[in-house]
Amino acid sequence: MTFAAIDETHDPALVSWVASAEGHVDFPVQNLPYGVFSNAGRGRRIGVAIGDLILDLAAISDLLPVNHEAVRSTTLNALLAGSPAESVLLRRAVSALLCDRGRQVAIEPHLHSAQGCEMHLPAQIGDYTDFYVGIHHATNIGKLFRPDNPLLPNYKYVPIGYHGRASSVRASGVAVRRPSGQRKAPDGDFPLFGPSMRLDYELELGIWIGGGNELGEPVPIGDAASRIAGFCLLNDWSARDFQAWEYVPLGPFLSKSFHSTISPWVITAEAMAPFRLAQPPRPEGDPQPLPHLWDEADQSHGALGLDLEVFLSSAVMRAAGMAAQRLSVGPATSMYWTAQQIVAHHASNGCNLSAGDLLGTGTLSSSGSDGYGSLMEMTEGGRTKISLPTGEERTFLEDGDEVVLKATARAEGYVPIGFGQCRAIIEPAR
Structure with a gap:
């Protein structure tokens, strides 16, 4: 590679x-x-x-x-x-x-x-696929639903993903309308339809596809880096109450498809050259990826030296001229699979990728609570509250809240570079 x-x-x-x-x-x-x-x-x-x-x-x-x-x-x-x-x-x-x-x-x-x-939007997005490669996030979410078995057996063998909705991807700054949909309380007899009560953000990296592949022609792992044109920040907004009701048996649908926000600048693969890192070794006992997902150069240089941050401000905070509160900061090395493994896996069955396709990493959380990439994790599914400087409290997002994602690439001996902001304000449901 x-x-x-x-x-x-x-x-x-x-x-x-x-x-x-x-x-x-x-x-x-x-x-x-x-x-x-x-x-x-x-x-x-x-x-x-x-x-x-x-x-x-x-x-x-x-x-x-x-x-x-x-x-x-x-x-x-x-x-x-x-x-x-x-x-x-x-x-x-x-x-x-x-x-x-x-x-x-x-x-x-x-x-x-x-x-x-x-x-x-920097490109006409033909397809958008969201993955689930942040292992700490996957473990944290899994514990909320399956305390004794948070990660399903396939997680460490295959990059888990699903096809998202390209039509609702918007550039930073476009407001997010609170979605309406079905939700069912754990003790409810039947579902209700209405605005989401558990609206959340997801801190992700976006991967822009450059050179594609013909239908039926896989992308070998050794060629995967050449198919990645660049990166951006991605906030795959999630209605957690809809998601809990709809995700079995086929996964997310309306809980995700209403809006995804991306930072508008494509940080090129060339710009990221000094910020390549070795992929963190897998914990002892974890399986080595199958041959079509394994490349020694990818393991030695396939990770990214990025610090990821999330900030939140309420309408009251902004009216008072208060700075946004940082909710979390953590490294992009929390990815269990590299960007190149994601691309190789996506095309391994012959699925054709095209220039301008967008892939999301899935929520990236670090191992500690100060680096969680979603409110679902930070509030333990809504059981605890986050305090804002105004005295306001949050378990999930309220109307008027603004979420800002930032990323900075750093390496000793090189000038740091940033991704620009990925931001949006929550508007009330119609």
Whole structure:
């Protein structure tokens, strides 16, 4: 398996002539993520985040060594479909343009304040699949329902997943309407229909597919890294009361399909090159993955050095000008299966993946309660409460609450890069 290589674009000494990029919490010049934006009455274009600005790639497409039509598109699908070599060329070209002061006069007119731009879904998502590879989350949730047997026997042999609903994926900032559906109390004789009373967030990573595969042609584990174009944050909102009633025997349905939120920037596989880690070893006694899911290079470099955070603010907190309260922080190394194993498994039966498909890791929780990735875990299924600075309490989300997800990649000797925010406010049910 070959991962993106570290090159001059990752140099911590690299400095852009874009002043706000220096020391930027998310978008220093070592990051250069792609997204789709619009502003000032103009249509959607592909841009690159640099500091507090967005570089309009379509406007400078003639200066770039890539398919110009792909750069001038209104979605990232064609760029994501490019080869890893093409992605490296584009990244190097953009990095050089933003670091060469001799280019400043030509490039600066095509920079726009991010604050004045609207971000959109980066790609036309053909399919969305959600996995369940956060082993601490799976164990915590399993204990709520099966205290003596939290993980089912297949969990350590196969990355568990289900097909989600691509049509309801939205970019950060779009409000979430509280869903209505069926729920049944444990002591109830029959279900009721109405707004969810146990609305929850799920802290996940999104995996953007680049090069796909033909129907009937599996993706070998050794090739899986080349099929991943980049990453984002993903909040797969969950109506826990609907989920408890509907998930047997086929799994989540209406409890998940009403809305999923993603951060709008694609953090490329190339940008993540310095932040690769060894996959944590499996506990003694756990089975080694079957051969089609095992690759030594994947085990030595397939994990991601990311810190994941969740913040919550109530409407009362925001009205008072109070900062959001951090609920949790934890590492992405809580994934029991790597992103590459997820891709290889998804295509192992010949299922065809396409550029712009989105895969979710499932909720990522660390082993301690300060790193839980959902309220379901933090409140023990609603049995305990979380206190907010205003004196308000929460077991699940209330109308007006805003959830913000953040992620930062860190590695010794390299400049940290961020994913931008994945945020949304809960609106009342209709």
